[in-house]
Amino acid sequence: MRALDGRVAVVTGADEPLGRGLALALGDAGARLALVGDAGRLAPLTTELESRNGRAVAVEAVLDERAALERAFATAADELGGPVRIVVHAAVPAVAYERVAFEDVDDARWDAVWEGTMGAALAVLQASFTLLRAGGGRVVLVTPTVAMSGAAQLVPYAAAMEGQRLLAKSAARQWGPDGITVNCLAPAPEQVPIGVTSSEVSLAPPALGGPGDAETDLGPVVAFLASDDAHFLTGETLCADGGVWMAP
Amino acid sequence: MRGRRRVDGAVSVDGPLAGRTAIVTGAGQGVGRGIAAALAHRGARVVVAARRAETGEPAAQEIRDWGGEARCIVTDITRAEDVERCVAGTVEEYGGLEIMVHNAFQGGRPHRLEDVDATLWATNSRTAVWGSYYSARFAAPHLRRAGTRGRLLLITSPAGVEGSVNIPVYAPVKAAQRAIAKSLAREWGPHGITVNCVAPVAETPALVGAFATNPVLKERLEARTALGRVGDAERDVGAVAAFLASDDASYVTGQTVVCDGGSFLGL
Numbered sequence: 001m002r003a004l005d006g007r008v009a010v011v012t013g014a015d016e017p018l019g020r021g022l023a024l025a026l027g028d029a030g031a032r033l034a035l036v037g038d039a040g041r042l043a044p045l046t047t048e049l050e051s052r053n054g055r056a057v058a059v060e061a062v063l064d065e066r067a068a069l070e071r072a073f074a075t076a077a078d079e080l081g082g083p084v085r086i087v088v089h090a091a092v093p094a095v096a097y098e099r100v101a102f103e104d105v106d107d108a109r110w111d112a113v114w115e116g117t118m119g120a121a122l123a124v125l126q127a128s129f130t131l132l133r134a135g136g137g138r139v140v141l142v143t144p145t146v147a148m149s150g151a152a153q154l155v156p157y158a159a160a161m162e163g164q165r166l167l168a169k170s171a172a173r174q175w176g177p178d179g180i181t182v183n184c185l186a187p188a189p190e191q192v193p194i195g196v197t198s199s200e201v202s203l204a205p206p207a208l209g210g211p212g213d214a215e216t217d218l219g220p221v222v223a224f225l226a227s228d229d230a231h232f233l234t235g236e237t238l239c240a241d242g243g244v245w246m247a248p
Numbered sequence: 249m250r251g252r253r254r255v256d257g258a259v260s261v262d263g264p265l266a267g268r269t270a271i272v273t274g275a276g277q278g279v280g281r282g283i284a285a286a287l288a289h290r291g292a293r294v295v296v297a298a299r300r301a302e303t304g305e306p307a308a309q310e311i312r313d314w315g316g317e318a319r320c321i322v323t324d325i326t327r328a329e330d331v332e333r334c335v336a337g338t339v340e341e342y343g344g345l346e347i348m349v350h351n352a353f354q355g356g357r358p359h360r361l362e363d364v365d366a367t368l369w370a371t372n373s374r375t376a377v378w379g380s381y382y383s384a385r386f387a388a389p390h391l392r393r394a395g396t397r398g399r400l401l402l403i404t405s406p407a408g409v410e411g412s413v414n415i416p417v418y419a420p421v422k423a424a425q426r427a428i429a430k431s432l433a434r435e436w437g438p439h440g441i442t443v444n445c446v447a448p449v450a451e452t453p454a455l456v457g458a459f460a461t462n463p464v465l466k467e468r469l470e471a472r473t474a475l476g477r478v479g480d481a482e483r484d485v486g487a488v489a490a491f492l493a494s495d496d497a498s499y500v501t502g503q504t505v506v507c508d509g510g511s512f513l514g515l
Binding site: 101102103105107110114115118119122125126129130147148149150151152153154155156158159160161162163164165166167168169170171172173174175235248 | 328360361362364369373377378381384385388408409410411412413416417418419420421422423424425426427428429430431432433434435436502514515
């Protein structure tokens with residue numbers, strides 16, 4: 001018996017390496033996966049999951065539209081034969097990763113990165129609430145440590161990641177009585193394509209040698225956060241960055 | 249004679265901020281008004297950037313009544329052209345801008361996260377986050393000119409660190425300000441500009457309103473506040489903002505100073 005056997009998990013951002021690794025780990029822990037995103041881009045991953053005797057479907061939905069997400073989550077639940085119990089949100093608009101000097105950030109960029117990321121996070125959380133409130137569940141938002149450290153030339157991205165991290169805390173405080181836990185997984189900056197290295201935020205090298213592998217190092221952590229064993233953790237940020245940030 | 253700040257409220261021409269110009273957004277009332285007064289008392293020329301002249305003009309007049317220099321520029325912080333005009337007007341009048349303080353905020357009514365709609369989100373996001381972005385963007389060339397006297401201060405909240413059960417979307421927009429401050433601190437460090445946050449709890453119209461609708465909040469807040477009282481906008485919070493604006497804080501950047509009487513101790 002694996003920790004997530006039979007659970008239905010929704011994962012966003014699995015068409016990128018970090019989200020892909022997390023999805024594979026959730027699948028290996030027994031979860032049946034609904035991958036939100038472009039079916040074509042997700043095809044290699046669904047094939048990989050099925051080759052490991054897992055179950056996965058790709059569902060398309062505009063991430064910042066709550067109603068569309070709720071429909072997509074419901075469809076996924078039907079196809080995978082069970083209620084959604086786990087939501088892992090790793091997607092951000094691609095433009096968010098672009099490193100741009102603050103003086104060159106215009107309204108359109110601020111809107112695309114800040115509002116785009118926060119609009120999606122809010123819609124994913126609200127749709128998760130609709131799906132999870134009847135039976136409780138686990139929501140995990142992926143917020144690289146840049147949220148806490150800040151980064152030059154990444155002002156709107158850092159703002160959005162930290163905004164998302166605190167959105168999770170507020171959600172955790174309000175939805176605890178509904179049996180919903182909301183936590184954040186904070187990987188090293190190298191896990192996302194922003195061109196920031198751990199050495200920019202720490203004097204010491206990563207205690208565990210590097211930023212880790214999305215599937216084999218970060219995957220087990222997200223699987224834990226999604227499991228029953230994590231039932232008493234909420235509003236937390238787990239830094240799985242190989243021992244760099246170490247705060248608080 | 250004008251010496252250091254006196255009990256009668258005289259303004260200090262040789263104070264730590266003498267010869268510097270500050271813009272304080274949302275300075276018509278509450279924390280912003282307290283910060284504007286504290287900066288003025290220490291010698292700064294202050295532009296009261298308020299959305300409404302009805303509150304902004306009296307705040308500026310009060311400073312002039314002490315013998316300080318202040319004027320009100322009506323500014324809607326959510327509109328780029330307003331902030332641009334405010335900064336331009338300030339520089340035209342006073343010859344430069346050393347200290348930009350973004351304090352204005354609108355939102356804060358209790359709500360459920362699952363009920364948040366685009367309008368409620370936009371109010372919080374526009375004033376806190378877009379206001380920070382516009383403040384930073386239009387002040388930037390002048391702060392760079394000010395070099396090691398250049399200061400950007402963003403007024404955030406303990407809720408931006410611990411989350412909020414009553415006003416959930418207040419937390420992310422206040423948190424975003426901290427990340428903006430940290431990131432800009434890194435980016436502008438080479439110019440000598442510092443960027444910091446103050447996270448206050450002070451007696452303001454907003455807090456008094458929140459206490460009125462939620463008496464339990466007042467009890468809880470007082471019970472966990474080490475100093476046992478709610479802060480004063482000028483004496484308690486303004487003084488900290490003034491320190492961060494001064495040369496004494498030249499080596500402090502990217503930080504959040506929680507100024508709440510020892511209520512939130514999580515940093």
